[in-house]
Amino acid sequence: MSAPQWNNKVVKWVDDRLPVISMLHHSAYEYPTPKNLSYMWNFGSLAGFVLVTMILTGIFLVMNYTPHTDMAFESVERIMRDVNYGWLIRYIHMNGASMFFIVVFIHIFRGLYYGSYKAPREMLWWIGILILLAMMATAFMGYVLPWGQMSFWGATVITNLFSAFPIIGDPLVTWLWGGFSVDNPTLNRFFSLHYLMPFVILGLVVLHVWALHTVRSNNPTGVEIKTPADAIPFHPYYTIKDLYGIGVFLIFFSVFVFFAPDFLGHPDNYIPANPLVTPPHIVPEWYFLPFYAILRSIDFTIFGIPAKLLGVLAMFASIVILFVIPWLDTSKVRSSKFRPVYKWFFWLFVIDTFILGYCGAKAPDDYFLGIPGLKVIVMGQLSTLYYFAHFLVVMPLVGKMERTKPLPASISESVMKEGANA
Amino acid sequence: MSQTVHSSGEHQPDENRRDFLTLATTAVGAVGVGCALLPFVDSMNPSKDVLALASVEVNLANIPVGQAIKVMWRGKPVFIRHRTEREINEAEDVALNELVDPQTDDARVEKKEWLVVVGVCTHLGCIPMGTATGETRGDYDGWYCPCHGSHYDTSGRIRRGPAPLNLVVPEYEFLTDTSVRIG
Amino acid sequence: MRKFALTAIAAAFAVTAFTGGAAKAAGDAPVPEAQDWSWQGLFGTYDRAQLQRGFQVYKNICAGCHSLRFIAFRNLEGIGFNEDQIKAIAAEYDIEDGPNDDGDMFTRPGLASDYFPSPFPNEKAAAAANGGAIPPDLSLMNKARVGGPDYVFGLLTGYEEEAPEGFDLADGKYYNHYFPGHQISMAPPLYDEAVEYTDGTPMTLEQHARDVTAFLNWTAQPELEARKALGMKVILFLLVLTAMLYAVKRKIWRDVEH
Numbered sequence: 001m002s003a004p005q006w007n008n009k010v011v012k013w014v015d016d017r018l019p020v021i022s023m024l025h026h027s028a029y030e031y032p033t034p035k036n037l038s039y040m041w042n043f044g045s046l047a048g049f050v051l052v053t054m055i056l057t058g059i060f061l062v063m064n065y066t067p068h069t070d071m072a073f074e075s076v077e078r079i080m081r082d083v084n085y086g087w088l089i090r091y092i093h094m095n096g097a098s099m100f101f102i103v104v105f106i107h108i109f110r111g112l113y114y115g116s117y118k119a120p121r122e123m124l125w126w127i128g129i130l131i132l133l134a135m136m137a138t139a140f141m142g143y144v145l146p147w148g149q150m151s152f153w154g155a156t157v158i159t160n161l162f163s164a165f166p167i168i169g170d171p172l173v174t175w176l177w178g179g180f181s182v183d184n185p186t187l188n189r190f191f192s193l194h195y196l197m198p199f200v201i202l203g204l205v206v207l208h209v210w211a212l213h214t215v216r217s218n219n220p221t222g223v224e225i226k227t228p229a230d231a232i233p234f235h236p237y238y239t240i241k242d243l244y245g246i247g248v249f250l251i252f253f254s255v256f257v258f259f260a261p262d263f264l265g266h267p268d269n270y271i272p273a274n275p276l277v278t279p280p281h282i283v284p285e286w287y288f289l290p291f292y293a294i295l296r297s298i299d300f301t302i303f304g305i306p307a308k309l310l311g312v313l314a315m316f317a318s319i320v321i322l323f324v325i326p327w328l329d330t331s332k333v334r335s336s337k338f339r340p341v342y343k344w345f346f347w348l349f350v351i352d353t354f355i356l357g358y359c360g361a362k363a364p365d366d367y368f369l370g371i372p373g374l375k376v377i378v379m380g381q382l383s384t385l386y387y388f389a390h391f392l393v394v395m396p397l398v399g400k401m402e403r404t405k406p407l408p409a410s411i412s413e414s415v416m417k418e419g420a421n422a
Numbered sequence: 423m424s425q426t427v428h429s430s431g432e433h434q435p436d437e438n439r440r441d442f443l444t445l446a447t448t449a450v451g452a453v454g455v456g457c458a459l460l461p462f463v464d465s466m467n468p469s470k471d472v473l474a475l476a477s478v479e480v481n482l483a484n485i486p487v488g489q490a491i492k493v494m495w496r497g498k499p500v501f502i503r504h505r506t507e508r509e510i511n512e513a514e515d516v517a518l519n520e521l522v523d524p525q526t527d528d529a530r531v532e533k534k535e536w537l538v539v540v541g542v543c544t545h546l547g548c549i550p551m552g553t554a555t556g557e558t559r560g561d562y563d564g565w566y567c568p569c570h571g572s573h574y575d576t577s578g579r580i581r582r583g584p585a586p587l588n589l590v591v592p593e594y595e596f597l598t599d600t601s602v603r604i605g
Numbered sequence: 606m607r608k609f610a611l612t613a614i615a616a617a618f619a620v621t622a623f624t625g626g627a628a629k630a631a632g633d634a635p636v637p638e639a640q641d642w643s644w645q646g647l648f649g650t651y652d653r654a655q656l657q658r659g660f661q662v663y664k665n666i667c668a669g670c671h672s673l674r675f676i677a678f679r680n681l682e683g684i685g686f687n688e689d690q691i692k693a694i695a696a697e698y699d700i701e702d703g704p705n706d707d708g709d710m711f712t713r714p715g716l717a718s719d720y721f722p723s724p725f726p727n728e729k730a731a732a733a734a735n736g737g738a739i740p741p742d743l744s745l746m747n748k749a750r751v752g753g754p755d756y757v758f759g760l761l762t763g764y765e766e767e768a769p770e771g772f773d774l775a776d777g778k779y780y781n782h783y784f785p786g787h788q789i790s791m792a793p794p795l796y797d798e799a800v801e802y803t804d805g806t807p808m809t810l811e812q813h814a815r816d817v818t819a820f821l822n823w824t825a826q827p828e829l830e831a832r833k834a835l836g837m838k839v840i841l842f843l844l845v846l847t848a849m850l851y852a853v854k855r856k857i858w859r860d861v862e863h
Contacts, residue, residue, distance in 0.1 A: 035863045060462050064469075077675050077745075080828065082471040085461035087828040088835070232861060240854045243451075247847030251840060258836025259647065262748060270749035270825075271741075280785065415862045443856060447849040454846055474679050474718040 027213050032231035033238050034219035036411050040114075041217065042245035043107040045238075048205060049246050050100045055198050057093040065145065067191035069184045072147035073272045091261040097139050098264045099253050101287035104132060113346055115334030116218040122326045124211040129322050131204045136288070138197040141190040143285060144182075148269030153282050155182045155190070161295075164309040181275065221414045222334025223407055230411035281363065289360030290353050294318050294387065296364060297380035314384065321391050328391055330399030338405040342398045349390045355383045477605030479597065482536065490553045492541060495604050499541035500592060501553050501565070502602070505576060510534050512563060513577035523588045527577040530591050538602065539578040540592050543567040545585035550574060565589070634785040637752045637759030640815070644822065647837070650830050651823055653685035654804060659820025660684060662800050662813050667743060670735065670791075672723035675744035676824050679717040683827050684820070691717050698722055736777050738790035747818070747825040754818050759783040761814035764793040 004025055006012040015021045064083050066075040079086035108128070111117055117125035140158060144151045159176050163169040178185030216225055225231045232238075256263060264286060268279045284292050298311035336343045359368070359380035368379040408414035468476070478495050480502060485491055490503035505513070513527040531537055543550050550565035550572070551557040560566030561582065562575035572583030579588040594604040643652045660681070663673065678695035686694065695715035700722055703710035715722075724740075725731035731739045750756045763782035768774040778788040795817075798808045806812060823829075 035861055037863075056462070060465050063466065074675075078469070078471065081675060081680075082469040084464040084467055084469060086465060086469070087832065088461050089465055091832075236857050237861065240850065240857050244847065244850040244854045247843060247850050251843045251847060254836060254840050254843060258832055258839065261832070267749050267751050267753070270745040412862075443849070444853055447846070447853050450846050450849060454842060457842075470679075471677070471718075474677065479716075 027209070029233065029235040031213060031234040032216070032225065032228070033234050034217055034225055034230060034411050035232045035237075036219050036221065036415050037217065037238070038220050039245065040106075040110040042242060043103050043110060045242040046245055046249055047100065047103045047107055050096060050103055051198065051201060051205065054093060054096050054100060055202070057089050057096065058195070058198065060089050061093055062195065067145065067188055069147060069187055069273070072145060072187060076146045088257070091257045095253065095256045095261060095264060097142065098256075098285070098287065100135065101139070103249070104135065105287070108132070109350060113336045114218055114220060115222055115329065115331070115336070117326050118329060118334050119326065120215045121218065124208065124215060125326060126323060127204055127208045127211055129319065131201055131208060133319060134197055134201045134204060138194060138201065139285065139287065141194040141197070144187065144190045145194060146269060147187065147273045149271040149273055149279050150266050150269040150282070152182060152273035152275065153278055154284060155186065157282055161312045164306070164312040166309070218334065219411060220335060220337060221408055221411060222338070223411055223414070226410050227412070283361055286357065286361070290356035291315050291318060291360070293356040293360035293380045294384045297359070297377060297384045299377065318387060321388065325391055325395065328395045330396050331402065331404070333404045333407065338407055339402055340405060341402040345390065345394045345398060348386070352383050352386045352390070355379060356387065359383060477603055479601060479603045481601050483600040487535070489555060492553050493604070495592065499549055500604055501537070501539050501541040501578070503537045505535055505537055509563060509576040513575060516575070522580045523586070525579060525588055530577050530588070532594070532596060536602070537576070537578060538592065538594050538604065539589040541589070543569065543572055543585055544580065544587040544589065545570055545572055545583070634783055634787070637755040637783050640755050640758055642754055642819065642822070644829055647833065649833070651684070652819065655816050655819045656684035656823050657686070658802055658804070658806060659816035659818070661802070662795070662817040663743070663820055665800050666794055667817065668721070668724060670724055670740040671743045673721040673744050673824060674723060674742050675720070677718060677720045678715060680827065684823060688717070695719060736790060740791070743821055743824065745825050747822045754822050756783060757821060758814050758818045761795055761818065762811055
């Protein structure tokens, strides 16, 4: 893996002074990648692609957007109606947010399934969680910008979460708003930060990739690369595979952008913000629903801590807990492929998050799936309980007690075995 | 994978096919990226609401002979001067070889009594003086640009100073005797 | 491996369908019946004649109380009017402009670049004239209600003469089957032969409602036809490109055991 010799004089001249070309060659060309990666490993590069798409469309939207309460809604409609291809750029951006979360959620679940958070990939995993947090903040602030009813009331409800903290709560919320309610100063600062955050995410992505290239990719067996025969260079094998993945993804994306652009949105956001009227059902965008369900499911007091504060803490904890799972998972085996018991719990966890999402979309007093007697709030509480139990109880215990299947000696061996079976 | 076994005999043509395939795919992909960028570029062109305001109609009935008005058109001032007999004669009597940017007065007006020009100095884009009553009109009775001293005549032609060209005549048409549409 | 990928993709579809559906099903009013609209489906387009009839309904009936502030007269090109017709329509409206050289506001006939004027000078006036309920702007109505066009059509045709027995209808309110809470401030706006059609289309309440709903769908989504047409091209292109990328991928990976 010595630095390559460049034949082109210009390339060499540049590279001798600033080795960017060597660096790119090192990390995007010869980077040794496990040869057995499945399509589940496409979602990382896909997320990077969506990030670039979001930044690009965002920059062009800003050219026509006005961050003022009197004009924000109008300027978005002007983009939709008068700006050339404005509707296309806006629908890409709007649906792109949902796509970003779909891709990243799958990416995270993949990491959970194959134990990609385990040593030595803890830093890689942490940076990933930071990216998720930054994405959530960005998406939330972006949703406020069109200044529709859901924008306004979403901003009101979510910023009010911070009022749950004792003593500092109220001044903190006033500070966040820049006033005594969500208003023009709030819109202005959200716009400023919404423009800043994607570049913070971009920086985190660089760190994420750096960490990845330091510890190398995990793979479906969870067995590290041992010999050169286990790996192949990133280019052309994974560049083409990633490009193919992007093609498939773009088809999926296009169906939404061109044929169902408002499917994932909420109709209320086509009503201009009105501080005097709250919509009957305030629901966040779908990607926040599981977290919203956790927030709402805490309707009781423990040790004198009010429900409101507990709910907020639980919601934050649901993400913060991801930071410590490298140590909560006691198993010696990474990949769930070789963990017959944990595998079931993994899928149970996936289903659990879906149930949480469903509960988040419903009113607390609705009946879960229309089942008489089973209130959404109760189901949400049970799911919240499992959400935390999965990490705090299942992960440590199953890891200790489970009898794992024998691991292949190497990636190469696993590939040969599969070939023989096929 | 099923096709891991290949006889060495068919390897050569296959290599060529792969090259062609890769090349074709690269070409199609490049076309796709190009097409995807077009909407972004086009979004920076004037939008439909901007284009809808790209022409203005001006009522001329209230401009007495000898006076001029400024109207906004596409974000720039347009000077409309109701010229006197003397000003028309001045504009028509100039020999073409005296002009920096030779143009007859005839070529610059639709109706002799009305001069319509974009009020932006062709030097560096300042607004020349001489439209409002009492402002200096420069040495040639037209306009005078205070930024770098360009003098324009009663046909809006550059006569002295650093400006290279005559004041631009916008596209316009008379809808009636007293109303004109610019743009 | 493949199973995981498939499951994950299926899950992605499921979560979108699931939560989207869940969010949409919220609300206590009956779900409006799904109607056949000409613009539905992959290739659906607007019916220009219907849009023009719908415009006629808006202009003669709805415009009395409801603004259409995102629509300019020039936009009517999109429902099939030519430049002269648009100028004539615009000129029927008085538009406030100014201030003039004396500093006064004045009214002039509308131009193609003007927007449809609001029937009320401001929201307070709108509320005062309508018993406290502000008639909402209609430009985005079809996008701003759960159920979209089906809801708008349901609402326009969903008035009932009498509230059901035991229903406590407030003074000055009307009973509407599809309006959330059933008590609506808007008097039944349409009736048979409310507007005179010249193209032989039956002038029933239902037809008026259908036409004006179509018109409002156009005001909410004027880009719909261009969007779908471009979408077809984009997806066809992507199918070809993705197939080619897949072929290249197979070629490159051919000699790798994986």
